[in-house]
Amino acid sequence: MTAIEPDDQEEKPLDPAMESVRRKMVRLQIVSGAIMFVSLMAVFGAVVYKAMHSEPKETASAVAASGVPSDAPLAATVSLPSGFKVQSTSFSSGQILFYGETVEGKNKALVYDLRTGRTVADVTVAGN
Structure with missing residues (x-):
């Protein structure tokens, strides 16, 4: 029978040019990993900041600005x-549209704004 010799289990040292390339690749991998980690932490930080500092949908100042009292209709x-x-x-959006007909038979659209308490548009609708 033939004797099968096991492969060398030890790695042979690389020549100096290949060792230089290997070092550069390891350095590049470490730098790239660090940049990715910092970028990921920046994204997580932005998400946490946005979640902690976002305003509620309706604040008391928004209700006061809209003219709608909070204690009564x-x-x-x-x-x-x-x-x-x-x-x-x-x-x-706080406006009521009234569509109807005048005494003269003309169609009109009247827009009343609840915030200002007045009619903001008086539109005559002309038909053919």
Whole structure:
């Protein structure tokens, strides 16, 4: 039978040029790992900062600025033109839209702002 010789278990030393390349690669890997770690910590820090310093959806100053009292409902009176027949209403962002017909038969859209307490738009709707 033939005798099988085991491979050398010891690694042979690298020549100086390859050893220099290996050192540079190890240094590059360490620097790249450090940069990635610092970047990841910066992202985590930004997320934590944003979570800790974000304002609630509705603050007391926002409610005060909107003109809606926190202890009682808002009471307002809207003065529509005499004889105005309301056909539909809509509410959005503190404004109420009244759509209807005047005594003369013209279609109108009136927008009342709850914050200011006055009519902010008077639109005549002309049809063909």
